[in-house]
Amino acid sequence: MTSTSIPTAASAPARGRRRRLRQYSGRDRAALTLMAGVPLLLSVCLVWLPALATVALSFFNWTGIGGFAQMKPAGLENYRIAFTIYPEFPPAIEHNLLWLGVFFLVPAPFGLFLALQLHKGLALSRIYQSILFLPVVLSLALVGFMTELVFSPTEGLVNNLTGHAGQNNLIDWLGNPRLNIWAVLIMACWRQTGYVMILFLAGLKAVDPSLQEAASLDGANEWQAFRHVVWPALRPINVVVVVITVIESLRAFDIVYIINQGTNGLELLSTLITTNLIGETSRIGFASALATILLVISLAFVLPYVYSTFRKDTRP
Amino acid sequence: MSATTATTPATARPAATPAKTRRTRPARMFLHCFLIGTCLVWIAPVLYALYTSLRPYADTAKHGYVSVGGSYGFANFSTAWNAADLPLYFKNSAIITLPALVITLWLASMVAYVVARHSFRINLILLLIFTAGNLLPQQAIITPLYKLYITVPLPSWLSDSGHLDDSFLGLILIHVAFQTGFCVFVLSNFMRTIPHELSEAARVDGASEWRQYRQIVLPLCRPALAALATLEFTWIYNDFFWATVLMQTGANRPITAALNNLTGQFFTDNNLISAASMIVAVPTLVVFFVLQRQFVSGLTLGASKG
Numbered sequence: 001m002t003s004t005s006i007p008t009a010a011s012a013p014a015r016g017r018r019r020r021l022r023q024y025s026g027r028d029r030a031a032l033t034l035m036a037g038v039p040l041l042l043s044v045c046l047v048w049l050p051a052l053a054t055v056a057l058s059f060f061n062w063t064g065i066g067g068f069a070q071m072k073p074a075g076l077e078n079y080r081i082a083f084t085i086y087p088e089f090p091p092a093i094e095h096n097l098l099w100l101g102v103f104f105l106v107p108a109p110f111g112l113f114l115a116l117q118l119h120k121g122l123a124l125s126r127i128y129q130s131i132l133f134l135p136v137v138l139s140l141a142l143v144g145f146m147t148e149l150v151f152s153p154t155e156g157l158v159n160n161l162t163g164h165a166g167q168n169n170l171i172d173w174l175g176n177p178r179l180n181i182w183a184v185l186i187m188a189c190w191r192q193t194g195y196v197m198i199l200f201l202a203g204l205k206a207v208d209p210s211l212q213e214a215a216s217l218d219g220a221n222e223w224q225a226f227r228h229v230v231w232p233a234l235r236p237i238n239v240v241v242v243v244i245t246v247i248e249s250l251r252a253f254d255i256v257y258i259i260n261q262g263t264n265g266l267e268l269l270s271t272l273i274t275t276n277l278i279g280e281t282s283r284i285g286f287a288s289a290l291a292t293i294l295l296v297i298s299l300a301f302v303l304p305y306v307y308s309t310f311r312k313d314t315r316p
Numbered sequence: 317m318s319a320t321t322a323t324t325p326a327t328a329r330p331a332a333t334p335a336k337t338r339r340t341r342p343a344r345m346f347l348h349c350f351l352i353g354t355c356l357v358w359i360a361p362v363l364y365a366l367y368t369s370l371r372p373y374a375d376t377a378k379h380g381y382v383s384v385g386g387s388y389g390f391a392n393f394s395t396a397w398n399a400a401d402l403p404l405y406f407k408n409s410a411i412i413t414l415p416a417l418v419i420t421l422w423l424a425s426m427v428a429y430v431v432a433r434h435s436f437r438i439n440l441i442l443l444l445i446f447t448a449g450n451l452l453p454q455q456a457i458i459t460p461l462y463k464l465y466i467t468v469p470l471p472s473w474l475s476d477s478g479h480l481d482d483s484f485l486g487l488i489l490i491h492v493a494f495q496t497g498f499c500v501f502v503l504s505n506f507m508r509t510i511p512h513e514l515s516e517a518a519r520v521d522g523a524s525e526w527r528q529y530r531q532i533v534l535p536l537c538r539p540a541l542a543a544l545a546t547l548e549f550t551w552i553y554n555d556f557f558w559a560t561v562l563m564q565t566g567a568n569r570p571i572t573a574a575l576n577n578l579t580g581q582f583f584t585d586n587n588l589i590s591a592a593s594m595i596v597a598v599p600t601l602v603v604f605f606v607l608q609r610q611f612v613s614g615l616t617l618g619a620s621k622g
Contacts, residue, residue: 050464
């Protein structure tokens with residue numbers, strides 16, 4: 001199978017492409033258009049147009065009541081408010097950055113390490129893998145509940161095991177605005193590590209085993225083999241992990257929203273947008289400005305990644 | 317070259333030579349100890365939640381949550397099941413998740429077919445639109461989406477509010493629109509590994525494009541579709557954000573979002589909330605453990621871009 005498919009991929013399409021283009025009948029062309037068109041319409045209408053509209057709305061003031069006539073142009077006012085006088089904005093940016101930094105420093109390397117160990121084909125490997133992956137299957141909302149269960153000051157697992165549940169030496173993990181972000185991050189890392197691990201495991205399976213064998217026959221030790229054989233071969237998956245890490249830390253929402261709706265030390269851009277949108281006073285223009293900031297940051301990572309991934313092999 | 321990657325996952329890992337095994341045995345023991353320790357830490361919160369859920373509130377109130385003693389049983393589970401209307405919310409989740417899953421996979425497989433089996437100029441743009449769309453933060457599109465949802469009218473048998481918001485259809489649509497991107501990404505990688513001779517032969521026999529998709533390419537994609545079904549089931553079932561914002565009436569909420577109301581309702585009774593959490597996690601756990609093998613190999617195919 002391998003031997004026949006390589007030459008096909010290399011030579012036949014070059015000649016076949018032009019020939020095939022002319023071969024499409026009207027019905028085929030209609031079928032192909034519909035097959036791509038219907039999903040495209042859905043994605044454009046429900047994802048991309050709203051994304052553009054978010055950018056547009058960020059330049060208006062609007063409570064969302066009374067139709068479009070009530071929209072008042074605001075210029076850059078919403079952004080000015082966000083950057084200068086909105087007290088929750090600086091902590092939210094700080095927390096998002098902290099989230100990003102911690103995700104890069106803890107779950108990414110630890111997930112890679114665990115994947116490398118599990119890839120050695122140890123006995124019980126599958127059981128370890130299932131347990132480490134378990135938190136990923138749980139919803140983030142459930143992880144939010146578990147955070148309360150584990151870190152609750154008087155009843156939680158951590159304080160009771162470390163003897164900090166008493167009145168004199170109580171550590172208020174979830175109520176203290178300087179501590180609660182760390183409690184939440186511990187649980188977020190708990191989940192993220194398994195996610196990164198499974199991505200790296202999948203990537204390791206695609207690394208040519210004969211390369212590793214050759215390296216060990218040449219007398220490379222484990223670190224050398226990793227550094228010179230496995231790591232370069234993992235390059236595509238590394239890019240995926242970087243993007244997932246960035247996206248997941250920008251998307252962070254559920255855990256903090258469950259705990260206190262993103263207030264009192266748990267502010268994130270995502271929760272600020274949500275509270276400004278569905279709170280008592282809905283400030284759509286302002287929420288959109290925050291969302292646009294979030295959108296710009298994520299597109300700065302997503303678009304170069306997606307473009308470089310696809311550019312090199314869109315040919316069939 | 318992408319054509320070669322399909323065969324690599326099937327190749328067996330090289331067996332460790334006996335000499336190497338002997339040399340590394342102490343290291344392996346150490347590694348096992350380390351992994352067992354890590355796994356114990358990893359599973360501790362889940363076991364703790366499970367343990368809590370098995371005890372009545374009165375016992376934990378008396379002895380503290382981290383304690384042994386008192387009675388154990390499944391009373392919290394039955395209370396949560398009945399008092400929190402879990403059957404209703406499970407039904408809601410099923411009504412949302414299953415159609416969303418099927419439609420997502422179906423639409424994504426069609427786009428992937430067009431993109432992976434043909435070379436049109438527009439392919440790169442199509443892939444960009446779908447994949448990048450899936451990576452956007454949900455909060456970046458929610459404001460206009462919400463406005464759109466409360467203005468688009470629906471007949472009353474489809475929606476209690478008379479609009480797309482608070483309707484099952486609305487949630488299904490946004491899941492489909494959002495998740496198609498990831499599936500297109502994985503499926504188009506997979507379809508590229510299917511030999512082109514198959515399509516050539518079918519074309520010579522006069523098969524239309526639709527027929528080639530339906531009867532040749534789609535059946536061959538079964539492993540990738542199974543892997544995606546597992547992943548997408550988990551993601552759609554676990555969704556919290558869309559349901560929180562687009563489904564503001566409680567009765568139609570899927571189970572994960574509805575659970576949030578429980579904290580308000582039974583605030584102090586962590587035992588009951590733990591039991592409810594355990595019940596809510598059951599479907600994804602079952603799906604994951606049943607389909608684990610396909611799941612990892614399916615991801616491999618999506619990840620192995622060279």
